[in-house]
Amino acid sequence: MNYDVIIIGAGPGGIFATYELLQHKPDLKIAVFEAGHELSKRHCPIDGDKIKSCIKCKSCSIMSGFGGAGAFSDGKYNITNDFGGTLYEYIGKKPALDLMHYVDDINLKFGGEGTKLYSTAGTRFKTLCIQHDLHLLDASVRHLGTDINYIVLENIYKYLKDKADFFFDTPVEAIKIIAGGYGVKCKDKLYSCYKCIVSVGRSGSKWMEQVCRDLDIPTSSNRVDIGVRVELPASVFAHLTDELYESKIVYRTEKYGDKVRTFCMNPKGAVVNENTNGIITVNGHSYEDPAKQTENTNFALLVAQHLSEPFKDSNGYGESIARLSNMLGGGVLVQRFGDLIRGRRSTPGRMNDAFITPTLNATPGDLSLVLPKRILDAIIDMIYALDKVAPGTANDDTLLYGVEVKFYNMEVKVNKQLETCYPGLYIIGDGSGITHSLSHASASGVYVARDIAN
Numbered sequence: 001m002n003y004d005v006i007i008i009g010a011g012p013g014g015i016f017a018t019y020e021l022l023q024h025k026p027d028l029k030i031a032v033f034e035a036g037h038e039l040s041k042r043h044c045p046i047d048g049d050k051i052k053s054c055i056k057c058k059s060c061s062i063m064s065g066f067g068g069a070g071a072f073s074d075g076k077y078n079i080t081n082d083f084g085g086t087l088y089e090y091i092g093k094k095p096a097l098d099l100m101h102y103v104d105d106i107n108l109k110f111g112g113e114g115t116k117l118y119s120t121a122g123t124r125f126k127t128l129c130i131q132h133d134l135h136l137l138d139a140s141v142r143h144l145g146t147d148i149n150y151i152v153l154e155n156i157y158k159y160l161k162d163k164a165d166f167f168f169d170t171p172v173e174a175i176k177i178i179a180g181g182y183g184v185k186c187k188d189k190l191y192s193c194y195k196c197i198v199s200v201g202r203s204g205s206k207w208m209e210q211v212c213r214d215l216d217i218p219t220s221s222n223r224v225d226i227g228v229r230v231e232l233p234a235s236v237f238a239h240l241t242d243e244l245y246e247s248k249i250v251y252r253t254e255k256y257g258d259k260v261r262t263f264c265m266n267p268k269g270a271v272v273n274e275n276t277n278g279i280i281t282v283n284g285h286s287y288e289d290p291a292k293q294t295e296n297t298n299f300a301l302l303v304a305q306h307l308s309e310p311f312k313d314s315n316g317y318g319e320s321i322a323r324l325s326n327m328l329g330g331g332v333l334v335q336r337f338g339d340l341i342r343g344r345r346s347t348p349g350r351m352n353d354a355f356i357t358p359t360l361n362a363t364p365g366d367l368s369l370v371l372p373k374r375i376l377d378a379i380i381d382m383i384y385a386l387d388k389v390a391p392g393t394a395n396d397d398t399l400l401y402g403v404e405v406k407f408y409n410m411e412v413k414v415n416k417q418l419e420t421c422y423p424g425l426y427i428i429g430d431g432s433g434i435t436h437s438l439s440h441a442s443a444s445g446v447y448v449a450r451d452i453a454n
């Protein structure tokens with residue numbers, strides 16, 4: 001065999017698997033294959049000046065490369081079983097939390113010390129929310145910030161790079177079953193190994209589906225969350241974000257009984273484009289460094305869609321809606337809440353008149369031409385509900401960027417060790433459909449590494 005263990009994907013799942021294997025078995029021969037660039041070469045060409053919107057690079061530097069989709073993220077490591085994935089269903093609630101704390105310790109060791117850990121424990125906002133039929137979820141969140149998150153990744157890479165073989169710009173094309181292990185095919189070469197950990201994240205979702213089809217690994221279709229990114233003056237949410245940093249608030253709509261939730265809250269942050277399989281959606285991040293902070297806070301409002309039989313392609317459904325916004329706006333659309341409520345599009349003139357400066361250059365338009373009525377109604381209901389705990393949320397100038405889609409990978413059938421029906425072939429992180437966050441993906445990497453080391 002060329003290697004003891006081959007890891008596919010150098011996102012948080014792959015990185016933490018590599019790190020943990022080396023803690024237990026420093027002599028293991030490990031290779032990491034990554035479709036994207038090494039960290040220092042990851043640059044999104046959008047500079048807001050010459051290049052204003054996504055030019056669809058062959059390898060998207062936001063989604064791919066060392067650090068994975070999380071490299072330029074806000075670096076919010078949520079330590080909770082309430083959201084971010086269902087790892088606990090496989091390994092138990094306490095072990096899952098213990099692993100997330102372990103990941104947090106490593107992040108602190110590699111440059112994250114001094115960053116703040118926020119918690120919902122004992123907060124008065126829980127009562128305030130429930131009084132308005134809003135539900136605040138429990139979590140501790142370590143906010144590294146985009147800048148410190150990058151430094152942590154730089155330091156981890158420095159530590160790992162001479163201990164494992166990293167192959168960047170090397171997408172794995174196929175996984176083959178060979179005698180005693182697995183063959184990993186890339187660029188006309190087949191690398192062999194005893195154990196293989198697949199951690200390809202969301203950007204690898206289509207490839208993962210193909211691998212599961214080729215190897216007959218059972219999968220089940222998952223959900224898709226569709227919504228908008230809200231941007232408003234930071235002062236509107238300051239009472240919540242100063243204490244909790246991120247608040248995950250859930251609301252059940254009266255009419256349809258759908259759940260709407262706040263997601264990925266970025267105090268004093270910026271709204272950004274995201275490219276998923278060539279479709280431009282919206283996301284957000286923020287910086288720990290006050291010099292880089294903005295005057296706005298942004299967060300997503302997402303409506304979970306669980307589509308049932310005979311329909312299976314929930315991601316395709318989300319993609320089609322995102323494509324509509326790309327078709328109308330050439331990318332992401334932005335609309336003032338006041339314009340949406342009055343049934344008119346936002347225009348460049350109305351945007352210029354607004355008392356808020358958008359942090360993303362998006363096309364003023366009409367989200368009601370893009371989002372299905374049920375989803376739009378749910379978002380409007382939630383904005384009015386949030387206005388009761390954060391007055392100002394429903395102001396005319398609140399900006400809504402669309403669409404934000406959280407694609408969930410189909411769930412791959414694995415056992416409690418996160419191993420497929422093929423012994424020694426593990427699927428972890430967001431690519432498994434089991435995790436949807438930095439902390440859960442990282443924890444799944446540590447978990448399988450310990451299993452292999454044992």
Ligand SMILES: Cc1cc2nc3c(=O)[nH]c(=O)nc-3n(C[C@H](O)[C@H](O)[C@H](O)COP(=O)(O)OP(=O)(O)OC[C@H]3O[C@@H](n4cnc5c(N)ncnc54)[C@H](O)[C@@H]3O)c2cc1C
Nearest residue numbers: 009011013035064065068069073172201204429430437438
């Ligand atoms: C802009 C943004 C902000 C975010 N902010 C947060 C946040 O604050 N907190 C949070 O918890 N989560 C956040 N997330 C989500 C978080 O980044 C992911 O949940 C996490 O990165 C998943 O880790 P992973 O290792 O499973 O996959 P990924 O991080 O997606 O890494 C997978 C890697 O595999 C590589 N790959 C794919 N296919 C192949 C192949 N065939 N061969 C070789 N390599 C391949 C990809 O290039 C990628 O680098 C954010 C995501 C984005 C895009």
